[in-house]
Amino acid sequence: MQFTPEHEQIRDTVRKFVANEINPHTREWEKAGIFPAHQLFKKMGDLGLLGIKYPTEFGGMGLDFSYSMVMAEALGDCNVGGVPMAIGVQTDMCTPALARFGSDELRREFLAPSIAGDLVGCIGVSEVTGGSDVAALKTTAKKDGGDYVINGSKMWITNGMQADWCCLLANTSEGPVHSNKSLIMVPLDAPGVTRQKIEKIGMHSSDTAQLFFDNVRVPQRNLIGQEGAGFMFQMLQFQEERLYGAASSLQSLDNLIDQTIEYTRQRHTFGQPLLNNQVVHFRLAELRTEVEALRALTYRAVEAYVAGKDVTKLASMAKLKAGRLSREVADSCLQYWGGMGFTADNPISQAYRDSRLISIGGGADEIMLGIICKLEGTLPGKKR
Numbered sequence: 001m002q003f004t005p006e007h008e009q010i011r012d013t014v015r016k017f018v019a020n021e022i023n024p025h026t027r028e029w030e031k032a033g034i035f036p037a038h039q040l041f042k043k044m045g046d047l048g049l050l051g052i053k054y055p056t057e058f059g060g061m062g063l064d065f066s067y068s069m070v071m072a073e074a075l076g077d078c079n080v081g082g083v084p085m086a087i088g089v090q091t092d093m094c095t096p097a098l099a100r101f102g103s104d105e106l107r108r109e110f111l112a113p114s115i116a117g118d119l120v121g122c123i124g125v126s127e128v129t130g131g132s133d134v135a136a137l138k139t140t141a142k143k144d145g146g147d148y149v150i151n152g153s154k155m156w157i158t159n160g161m162q163a164d165w166c167c168l169l170a171n172t173s174e175g176p177v178h179s180n181k182s183l184i185m186v187p188l189d190a191p192g193v194t195r196q197k198i199e200k201i202g203m204h205s206s207d208t209a210q211l212f213f214d215n216v217r218v219p220q221r222n223l224i225g226q227e228g229a230g231f232m233f234q235m236l237q238f239q240e241e242r243l244y245g246a247a248s249s250l251q252s253l254d255n256l257i258d259q260t261i262e263y264t265r266q267r268h269t270f271g272q273p274l275l276n277n278q279v280v281h282f283r284l285a286e287l288r289t290e291v292e293a294l295r296a297l298t299y300r301a302v303e304a305y306v307a308g309k310d311v312t313k314l315a316s317m318a319k320l321k322a323g324r325l326s327r328e329v330a331d332s333c334l335q336y337w338g339g340m341g342f343t344a345d346n347p348i349s350q351a352y353r354d355s356r357l358i359s360i361g362g363g364a365d366e367i368m369l370g371i372i373c374k375l376e377g378t379l380p381g382k383k384r
Contacts, residue, residue, distance in 0.1 A: 001299040006063070007070045013047060014074035026080045027345070029205035033197075035083055037120045037162045037207075041090060045117020050091055054099050058107050059115040064306045065240065068092060069247045069298070076251025079347060081354030082206030084248050085361075089158045090114060092244040093362075094123035094167045097183055097233040101225035110165055110185050122163035124154040124186070124211060125234060131156070132367040134169070134234060135177040139213065141170040141184055143220065148172070148184060150192075150216040156361070160209025161197055163188055168213075169230050181230035185222040192216035202353030239315045241362045243305065246298040246318035249358065253291045253329050256351055257284055260333040263340075280336055287329050294321050313375040320368035323359030330355050 021043055029035040044050050053068045054060030061067070068091065075084035098111050113119040130136035139152025150170060157166070165187050172182040186193070192214040200208060225233060261284060264275035275281055301314035330352040334341035341348045359365045373379045 001066065001303055003070070007067060010049075010052065010067055011070050011074045014049065014071050015077055017044070017047065017049070018075065018077045022083055023077075023079050026078070026083065026205060029083070030080060031204075033199075033204050034161065034207040035086070035205045037086060037159060038117075040083075041087075041120055042117035044087070045115060050087075050117055051115030052091070054095070054111065054115055058099070058112040060099075065243070066302050066306050068240075069243065069302045072244045072247035073250050075248050076253075076255065078252075080203075080205050080350060081252075081357070082203040085203060085357075086159050086206045088241070088244045088248060089123060090121055093158075093237065093241045094121040096237045096240050097224050098167060098185065100236075101183075101229075101233060102185075103221070105221065106185055106224065114165075119164040120159055120162050122157050122159040122166050122188075123237070124157060124166040124168040126156045127153060128155050132364045134231065137169060137171065137181070139168070139170045141168075141172050141182065143172075144217075146220055147217045148220055148222070150184070150186065150213040150218065152213050154211045154213075156198065157209045157211050158206055160211055161195055161207040166211065167224070169234050172227050172230075175228070178231050179228050181234075182227045183224040183230040183233050184218060185224065186213075186216065186218050190216050190218060201356070203357055235312075238363060239305065239311060242315040242319035242368075243298065243301060243311070245358060245362055246294065246315075246322040247302070249322040249326050249355070250291065250295050250298065252351065252355075253294075253326065254288075256329055256333050256348060257288055257291070259347055260284060260336055264336050274336065283332060287332060290325055291329070294318065294325055297321065313372055316363075316368040316371040319358075319362065320365055320372070323355075323365055326351070326355035326358050 041050060048061055049071060051060030052063050052071060053065050056062040075087060078084045095111060095114060098106060114121050125134060127137050127139065129138060141148040141150045165185055168184050168186045169181055170184060171180050173180040193216055194212045195209045198208045198210060264280055265273050267274045298318045301311045301318050304314060305311045330348060334348045334352050337348050340346055343349060
């Protein structure tokens with residue numbers, strides 16, 4: 001991938017923002033179990049960082065996805081996982097379908113203020129009975145007069161306690177499960193919406209909620225695109241979500257390896273630096289090679305996506321590898337930190353807790369493997 005001066009300018013801006021506005025506060029946010037999304041997103045909106053790939057007429061920069069990938073990678077300098085994940089929800093998970101298929105009226109009402117950082121969004125897909133199995137969701141949106149009346153609940157909703165709106169996937173008819181769903185923009189201050197915070201083993205600074213919808217009314221004009229196309233729209237949104245997840249892990253993984261090299265160089269055992277042991281420096285070299293391989297795969301997928309190609313397989317591969325490699329790097333590095341790696345405020349243990357989610361959210365590893373096998377023609381009864 002060839003980076004322009006504009007790519008490098010965005011990278012530099014994001015890294016400075018992380019150093020000045022995020023990392024000094026993460027310990028406080030982790031203890032609180034939440035970060036001030038409205039305050040932080042407004043600062044990002046003022047810098048133009050929440051709409052890099054979105055149309056200029058709605059406040060975006062009008063650039064292609066490669067520039068968003070550069071931002072995602074630079075956010076890897078965050079010393080916690082929860083904040084960059086929450087930012088990614090705003091920029092690459094709950095807004096792509098709205099920007100691409102939403103009416104101008106909807107984009108003025110929801111997209112423009114979200115790009116400006118005045119509103120916080122979330123994506124409502126997963127449910128208690130259907131996480132990675134999107135087709136199994138039960139939430140309904142039934143027409144009544146000029147409204148949709150929504151009933152059901154959504155689970156594992158990042159930004160859910162603070163979000164102003166939700167891009168909700170719901171069943172709008174009784175037809176086949178892949179063509180009976182629609183994406184609907186739901187203001188979360190609407191009567192009938194309630195929220196419950198979910199406690200997690202990691203990603204503490206990112207608030208996560210279960211959302212409940214009890215006869216919630218929204219105008220039918222809040223439909224994104226056409227009715228029944230929601231499943232397809234959400235599959236398209238997943239591609240950007242998965243590419244964001246892979247890209248945002250790269251710098252973080254490099255940082256973990258860098259920190260471990262420095263620690264094992266300073267830490268002496270049996271009269272020599274721990275790093276001098278071949279088993280240690282060989283393993284770190286191997287891990288660095290794996291990160292570079294993931295970087296090459298991610299860059300290739302992004303280049304293809306920008307060129308308008310179907311990157312379902314490449315994005316699934318990158319997301320699969322990012323989740324598994326994040327677990328491998330965090331676990332291997334933690335071992336070399338010994339007892340220090342098992343303390344709660346250690347950067348390696350932080351990554352160990354936070355990175356476990358990558359193999360679950362946005363489609364579990366097994367879902368990625370199923371997609372890859374389907375496209376490879378290796379599922380039973382399937383041919384390419």
